[in-house]
Every structure is written in C-alpha cells, then in structure tokens.
Amino acid sequence: MDFLKSAVASAIAKGSSFPYSLGDRVDISDSIWTLHNATKREDGSPCSIFTFDVASNKSRLPLAKNAVRKSRTLRHPGVIKVLDTIETDANIYIVTERVVPLSWHVKRRSLSEETSKWGLYTVASTLKFINGDASSVHGIVRASSVFTSESGEWKLGGFDVLSSMSDENAVIYTYGSLVPDAARFTPPEVVKGGWDTIKRNPLTAIDSYGLGILVYEVFNGNFTGADQVGKTTNIPHNMHQSYKRLCTANPKLRLSPAHFVDQGKKNGGFFETPLIRLTDDIESLGLKNDAERDEFVNELDGLSEDFPEEFFKMKVLPELLKSVEFGGGGPKVLGAILKIGSKLSQEEFNLRLTPVVVRLFGNPDRALRVCLLDNLPVMIDNLPQKIVNDKIYPQMISGFTDAAPVVREQTVKAILPIINKLSDRVINGELLKFLARTANDEQPGIRTNTTICLGRIAKNLGQGSRTKVLIAAFTRSLRDPFVHARNAGLLALGATLEFFSEEDCASKVLPAICPSLLDKEKMIRDQANKTLDLYLQRVRKFGSTMADTVTPASASADPVKDAARIGTSNDKSWAGWAISSFTNKITAANGEIQPTANGAKPAEVEPVRPASVPQPVRSVSATQKDILRPAAPSLNRSFSERPPAAPKEEEEEEEEEEEDEIEDVYDAWGGMDDDDDDTQDKEEDPFSAAVTSPTVSAPAPKPAAVPYDDGGEPDFAGWLTAQSKVKKPLPKGLNKSSPAAAVSRTSSRNSTTVKPRTVIAPAKKIDTRPKEEEDDGWGDAWD
Known part of the structure; x- marks a missing residue:
C-alpha cells in the first residue's frame, strides 16, 4: 500500500493527472489485485479501484492484462460495472463502481437464506450469459470473485482467466494454474489432465463446478478442500439434488448454470422467492397494467425485514418513484415507497424522496393525496421545516375545502404531525x-x-x-x-x-x-x-x-349589640343568612332613621355626599331588577296622579305588569351579560337623555313660571304643598286620562325603569309640614 501511494504520488508529481483519490485498502484474499475505496476528484462520487503492481507480480501480468481487456468488453447487469482503466509502467488500475468483497459476508455468516438464494440466482444467471451468449469460460468462480455493490446486488468479477472458447490461445489454457490458491478450487478433471481438458468436455463444466463450491461457501462460511464438495450441510433441502449435480466428478453429467437456474425457477423451486420475483419484475414495472402492478406491490409488502435494504434503496425505490410519478402507480405504490423511505437516513430521504413528495402534493389525484396525508407521520421527521412550511402546507390547505369528505377529514388529521414545523x-x-x-x-x-x-x-x-x-x-x-x-x-x-x-x-x-x-x-x-x-x-x-373581602371595615360610632339584631351570623336557619345580611346593612349605618312625611315606610339611608350634589331619586316601587341592576331615577310623578282605569283596563294592566315582572327576572338571571340589549334600550328610550349623571344647572330665565330648576331631583315637599291647595281628586275611574298620564303608563309598561321628569316648583319658600287632615292619595303608591 505504501508503495502504491508513493507510486501514485510520484505520477502526480511528474505531471500526470490521476483523476481519483485513493482511500482505505479493502482486504481481499485469493486475488492478484489490491482493492481500495476511492473517490472521483471531479465530483466526489464513490468508486473502487483494483490495483495491480507490475514490479512485484511480473509473472501474473498476463492475467492482469486479460482482466483489463475483458472488463472493457463484457457488459451485463450481473457483472461489475467498470468506469475506467488506467495502465502505467508501474501499475494497472481498474476503476469500478463501489463494491465490497462477498467473502466478508461469507466469513461472518451474515447472509440470510433468502438473500443467499437471491445472490446465487444472480451469479448463476450471469454465468448462463457468459457460457451461452459469450461462449466463454470464467474459470475461477468462487466467493473471492464475487462482490456486492452499493445496491446489495451480487456482481461477478475476477476476469483474470476469462477466455473465449473460440480463441485457440486463450489465457486459461496457459495461465490458469497461476491463479492464487487454484489447487483448492480446481475441478478433478483439470487436476488430472490439465486445463486443455476444457476442450474435451462441455464448455460449462468448469464454471458449474465452481458454482457448486460457491453454493457451499455461501451456506457454510468457508471451503477448505475437495473433500467438502457435494456435502449438503446447511444447504436448503429443495436445493440438494441440483447442488449435487453441479459438483459431480463426471464433467459430462454436471448440471450447467442455465439448467440450475431453470430448475430453481420451476413452480415451487428453490428460486421461486418473493425477492427473486421482485428483481425480475422491477425493471418492467412501468410497463405493467393495473392488475400486474397491484400484484407486484402486494408481493413487495410481503417481503420480510431481513432482505437487503440497499437493494430497495438503490434499485427498487427509483423504479417505484418513476411508476408513481409518471406511470400511474397510484396510492399502493406510494405506500411501498414510503415504507422503504422509513429506513432511509435523513440525508438519503432528502436526496431521493423529498423532491418527489413535494411534487406529489400538487397532484390532483384524491386517492394519492389521501395516501400522502395518511403517511405524513411516517416521513415528517425527515422533512425539513422550511420545506413543510413553504411548499407542502400551501398545497395541503386545498384539502380543507375539497368536495370529498375523506380528503377534508385526512387534511384535519394531518395537521397533528406537521404542527411543529409550521x-x-x-x-x-x-x-x-x-x-x-x-x-x-x-x-x-x-x-x-x-x-x-x-x-x-x-x-x-x-x-x-x-x-x-x-x-x-x-x-x-x-x-x-x-x-x-x-x-x-x-x-x-x-x-x-x-x-x-x-x-x-x-x-x-x-x-x-x-x-x-x-x-x-x-x-x-x-x-x-x-x-x-x-x-x-x-x-x-x-x-x-383569595382574601375574605375587598371592602374596608368601617368603624361604627355607636356599636350595636347583637341582641338587638333580627338575625345573626350564627343563625343556622334556612333564611338566617338573608335576614343577617339585611340587618347588617341597617345596623352598620350611622345615625337614626328619619320618619317620612305621612308615616310611610322609611327611606334607605343615603351615603354622605356634598351639599352641592342633588340627591338621587329612588324609583317609587323597587322591583327585583332594581335591586340586581340599578335603574335610572323614576319620573317625578306619583301613582296617585294617574287617573283610575276601567275594570278591564285594570286587569290588562295587571297582566302586563305580571309579564313585565317575569321579563325582569329573566333579564336579571339570564341576560346579565347582555350589554348590547341595554344599550339598545337606551337608544330607543326617549327619556334616556334625561337620566345622565345629575348635575347642577343654572336657573332658566324663561318661562317666568320656572324660577328654579333642581337639576332633575324630585321636589316631594313642593308637590305636597301644591296638593294641599287643589281640590281632592275624583274617585277612581272618573278622572280623564291626560296625555301625560298616558305617556307615564306607556313608559312604565315598556321600559324596565321609569324615567323621571323635572318638576317645576315655585320660587317661594315652601312649608314642608304635611297636612294630615287631607287624604291626598300619595300613600296609595305603597299599597
């Protein structure tokens, strides 16, 4: 290796542009070649380089030159793909696709039975081509001559003695014995009669014997010598008969690689496996009809997990992508694609699948869209956030308004896996x-x-x-x-x-x-x-x-004894809390309750306020709604002023008042948050402008009969004095209803609160003492 690196370095130093960078050396046994991983300098693509050192192996130079020549001319899917060959005075280089020796897997016993059958089928089919179509003999079929590509496929190499039988001076006749460890793998007839015996026996005899040894190596891990040939240890039972015929001592009775393939492909044969059928059908997937394509996909779904993942990534996946994008593969093919894609790394997924997935989301086929949405959880981890947010989601949103319910439903479900990437x-x-x-x-x-x-x-x-x-x-x-x-x-x-x-x-x-x-x-x-x-x-x-209360405690000037209260906080009766609440409000007030003018019920104590601010007017009759929601001041008109109604009118008024009361309760409990209704009532009420916050207004100069305006506050004392100077009212039912009374009745019926009107009082001093001898009817309002 050091010599090789120094040779390459010297070649580059002399001005020769070696277009590849050598990497690690790969251990390969029973070969005249040294294998290195390498990369192409132009684009960094991976490759492998078989190197032959001319100076240290001059006797085997014809084998190396034969390998270079045959690798250039022999083309088959089961043969190592040669990218370039370089010959110098010191070295010979054969640049191929990136490969790994099969002997690695054989020694580690890491091959499953299905994968072993699939690989043997590939090698046997390649030998069928070499022996039949190319009329040639490979000569050294063994595990060291077979390699696995990046796609996991088995590739046949080792063309050192590959010879055409039409060539009288074929390399195999002269240099066949120079192959490393040839004695261990040489057929018995060659051991006895030399390589010239090939001419006297079937052309396939040499390679059939080597294929039998390869079968034993694949299933047992190692081949030590001729005594192991024909043993069926660990070999599948349905392959025993065909395997023995490959290794028979009589070359004329050996089963050719072509017949070995045919027997394996019979119904129920050892080559009738899902993986082999998949390999045969994948190339023509785009030409299959719908029924054949569905059968192929079902076969693909039935594959177990121990099949070579590299083959699916490199060979099956590209064909499936072509079928679903251009050949009408449909959702079944897409499901198989995503199943394979789940085993890809993120870099491989982004390289192979992401562009296709983005394009498929723009496909109008609903079945394809539903399949994509349904499989988003499987592939979302491999999709970059920018791709999801900028490219996939904008095409997904059309599903929210799709006419098909299944598309809308799957679109809603698909939000969950992608939400973190939006x-x-x-x-x-x-x-x-x-x-x-x-x-x-x-x-x-x-x-x-x-x-x-x-x-x-x-x-x-x-x-x-x-x-x-x-x-x-x-x-x-x-x-x-x-x-x-x-x-x-x-x-x-x-x-x-x-x-x-x-x-x-x-x-x-x-x-x-x-x-x-x-x-x-x-x-x-x-x-x-x-x-x-x-x-x-x-x-x-x-x-x-939370705190017990937000109301600050008020100090009472004269503490009230608990014995004088109607109810206490210790009262455990059903109404005790209500009585206590009521008495607490009364006893907590300072001062004494002032009697009314005519002995009527006492008024509520008003809070302390400045003298300049007029007193707020209370409604004559406080309903439940007045308690729950403060109402505007009532009109300054006593119920005694209303003319008595006829009996029917009284009944109608009672019914209307009862309905109003029910509406008030509903408003209090069911419409407490209905602010818009309150606003609307204020807009429709003609008296709403008069119930604003009370303000002190200046006396109006005209008319002369109104020397003072109290700002809307009712003047009950003035009203009493005025009543004392007028005649007593007629009995109920005899008074003529005035427009003002009608307005008062209408407003009391239709509005939840009675709006006050300003009472015009004379400017002179008024005697506030009530006249007890006259019945003015004002107390009727409390009855």
Whole structure:
C-alpha cells in the first residue's frame, strides 16, 4: 500500500493527472489485485479501484492484462460495472463502481437464506450469459470473485482467466494454474489432465463446478478442500439434488448454470422467492397494467425485514418513484415507497424522496393525496421545516375545502404531525380559519376530529388567541347533535384545563359544561361529571387563596349589640343568612332613621355626599331588577296622579305588569351579560337623555313660571304643598286620562325603569309640614 501511494504520488508529481483519490485498502484474499475505496476528484462520487503492481507480480501480468481487456468488453447487469482503466509502467488500475468483497459476508455468516438464494440466482444467471451468449469460460468462480455493490446486488468479477472458447490461445489454457490458491478450487478433471481438458468436455463444466463450491461457501462460511464438495450441510433441502449435480466428478453429467437456474425457477423451486420475483419484475414495472402492478406491490409488502435494504434503496425505490410519478402507480405504490423511505437516513430521504413528495402534493389525484396525508407521520421527521412550511402546507390547505369528505377529514388529521414545523404566523392565522370552517362541517366525523385536533395543538396556539378560540370551539361542540362530538368537546376541555384562567373557568367553561350533566347519553353525562370535577377543583383551590373581602371595615360610632339584631351570623336557619345580611346593612349605618312625611315606610339611608350634589331619586316601587341592576331615577310623578282605569283596563294592566315582572327576572338571571340589549334600550328610550349623571344647572330665565330648576331631583315637599291647595281628586275611574298620564303608563309598561321628569316648583319658600287632615292619595303608591 505504501508503495502504491508513493507510486501514485510520484505520477502526480511528474505531471500526470490521476483523476481519483485513493482511500482505505479493502482486504481481499485469493486475488492478484489490491482493492481500495476511492473517490472521483471531479465530483466526489464513490468508486473502487483494483490495483495491480507490475514490479512485484511480473509473472501474473498476463492475467492482469486479460482482466483489463475483458472488463472493457463484457457488459451485463450481473457483472461489475467498470468506469475506467488506467495502465502505467508501474501499475494497472481498474476503476469500478463501489463494491465490497462477498467473502466478508461469507466469513461472518451474515447472509440470510433468502438473500443467499437471491445472490446465487444472480451469479448463476450471469454465468448462463457468459457460457451461452459469450461462449466463454470464467474459470475461477468462487466467493473471492464475487462482490456486492452499493445496491446489495451480487456482481461477478475476477476476469483474470476469462477466455473465449473460440480463441485457440486463450489465457486459461496457459495461465490458469497461476491463479492464487487454484489447487483448492480446481475441478478433478483439470487436476488430472490439465486445463486443455476444457476442450474435451462441455464448455460449462468448469464454471458449474465452481458454482457448486460457491453454493457451499455461501451456506457454510468457508471451503477448505475437495473433500467438502457435494456435502449438503446447511444447504436448503429443495436445493440438494441440483447442488449435487453441479459438483459431480463426471464433467459430462454436471448440471450447467442455465439448467440450475431453470430448475430453481420451476413452480415451487428453490428460486421461486418473493425477492427473486421482485428483481425480475422491477425493471418492467412501468410497463405493467393495473392488475400486474397491484400484484407486484402486494408481493413487495410481503417481503420480510431481513432482505437487503440497499437493494430497495438503490434499485427498487427509483423504479417505484418513476411508476408513481409518471406511470400511474397510484396510492399502493406510494405506500411501498414510503415504507422503504422509513429506513432511509435523513440525508438519503432528502436526496431521493423529498423532491418527489413535494411534487406529489400538487397532484390532483384524491386517492394519492389521501395516501400522502395518511403517511405524513411516517416521513415528517425527515422533512425539513422550511420545506413543510413553504411548499407542502400551501398545497395541503386545498384539502380543507375539497368536495370529498375523506380528503377534508385526512387534511384535519394531518395537521397533528406537521404542527411543529409550521410557523406561528401560519398557525394563528390561516390554519385557525380553516379549522373554524371544518368545525362547522356537515360531516359529524370531521367536526369531531377538528375538536380533537384543536385540543392536541392547543400548546402551539398563540397566547393572545388561544383562550378565545378554544373556549368558543369546545363550548360549541358541547351543543353538537353528534354524541362523539360532544364527548370530544368534554375530553378536550379536560385536556386543556391549564390554558384557561380561573375567571374563565368559573364564568365561561363551567356554565357551558353544566347542561351536559343532563345529557340524554350516559357516556356524555359521565364525562361531563369528570370534566366538571376537574374545573371545580381548580376554581375551589384558587378561591381558597383569595382574601375574605375587598371592602374596608368601617368603624361604627355607636356599636350595636347583637341582641338587638333580627338575625345573626350564627343563625343556622334556612333564611338566617338573608335576614343577617339585611340587618347588617341597617345596623352598620350611622345615625337614626328619619320618619317620612305621612308615616310611610322609611327611606334607605343615603351615603354622605356634598351639599352641592342633588340627591338621587329612588324609583317609587323597587322591583327585583332594581335591586340586581340599578335603574335610572323614576319620573317625578306619583301613582296617585294617574287617573283610575276601567275594570278591564285594570286587569290588562295587571297582566302586563305580571309579564313585565317575569321579563325582569329573566333579564336579571339570564341576560346579565347582555350589554348590547341595554344599550339598545337606551337608544330607543326617549327619556334616556334625561337620566345622565345629575348635575347642577343654572336657573332658566324663561318661562317666568320656572324660577328654579333642581337639576332633575324630585321636589316631594313642593308637590305636597301644591296638593294641599287643589281640590281632592275624583274617585277612581272618573278622572280623564291626560296625555301625560298616558305617556307615564306607556313608559312604565315598556321600559324596565321609569324615567323621571323635572318638576317645576315655585320660587317661594315652601312649608314642608304635611297636612294630615287631607287624604291626598300619595300613600296609595305603597299599597
């Protein structure tokens, strides 16, 4: 090796441009050649170089020259492919495809039975060509003359004594005995009569004997001598008879390589294996019809894992790619491609499969698209992120709007394997829009899978949109008529609990789950209870960490004794908490309750405010809605001023008031968040402009009868004084209804709150003392 490197270095130094770079030496036995791994300098492609040192092997120089000459002219798929030959005064180089000696595998016993049969079939078919079509004799068929290529195929080499029988001065006659270790592999007739006996025996006799030795070596690991010829140890049973006929001592009775192949290819023969059938059919795959192609793919799927992976990568895969892309191979061929591709390294996958996969995603064939989407989990790890985000995903999104439901469904499922290779802008923009579309799909299965998909990709969504999207999607699925869609929504809510705040859990999620507790399906009810428990635990845990109150404690000037209260916090009765709450509000107030003018119910104590700010007006009758949602001040008009209605009108008014009361309750409990309705009511109410925050307005100069405007605050004292100077009202039902009263009744019926109007009072000082001797009817409003 050192001499070789020095020779090459000297040749380069002298100006000769050796186009290859020699690498490691490969151990090869029983050969006149030295084998090296090498690379081509021009493109860095791998190759092998057989080197013959002329100075140290001058006696075998004719064998080397014969090998160079035959390797240039002999072309066959089972023969080593020769790329170049270089002859110098010091060395002879044969540059071939990258190969490895078969003897490596034979010595390690690393060949499976199927692979061994496949290789022997290749060698026997090559010898059939050499003996028949080329009318030649190989002469040294053995394991050291066979090599495996990068595709795992067995290639025949060792053409040192390859001779044509039409040549009278063939090298084999003269130099056959110069082959290393020739005595161990020489047929018995040659040992007795020399190489000239070839002329007196069948042309195939020499190579048939060598083929028999090769069969023994492949299945037993080593061949030591003639005493092992014909032994059937470890050789497949169905091959015994043919093998013995290859090794028989009588050359005229030996089975030729061609007959050996024919016997093996018979129905049930030893060469009738899936791998051999695959080898025979792969070259013509593009010419097969649909039925033949399906049969081939089924055969391919039946192959076991111990077959040579290199052969599938180098030979089968390219042919399958041609078939699926140009020959109409269809989804079955694509499935076989992806199965083989799963065994490729990432570099090999990107080199061989990625460009084809990108092109296939643009194919309009729906069956092919579904197959691609279904196999995305198998190949996604080998696809670069940029390719997925920029090339594959833009072609995938057409599946969201495809007319075929199976395409839409597979597109939704395919989001899960590729989600980690999509950019945040794509996920939170275009993808969510398409998922919103499939969430409303007419197919219940697609809606269900969309809910599952959202739950699985929740962690990939942006924080700004995640909560809104998930709550909207999952709560919507809880109302889906398809039972599995509802179940998926509950499961998704349970799986994404961590992404919701406690406020969202309490105000949005829990109210949406509760109806499912009474679902008609027991499966939904059970899952709803489980999901509800998860959210309740979280809300309760958070609630235990909150402060007892946010209201600051107010110091009371005169502490009130507990004995004087109607109810206490220790009261354990059903209504105890309500009474206690009510008395707490009363007893916590400072000062005394002031009596009303005519002995009516006391008014609520108002908070301390500046003297310049007018007092807010309370509604005459406080309904439940007034308590839950503060209402605007009522019109400054007593119910006693309303003219009495006819009996039928009274009944209609009572019914309308009852309906209004029901609507008020519904608004309080069912429409508390309906802010838009409140806004609309304000826009439609002609009195809405009058219920703004009370402000002190300047006295209007005109008309003269209005010397003072109290800013909208009702002047009950002035009203009482005015009532004392007028005549007592007529009995109910006799008063004429005025337009103002009609407006008052209409507004009280149609509006949830009665709007006040400003009362015009005289400017003179008013006596606020009530006149007890007259019944003014004002107290009727409390009845």
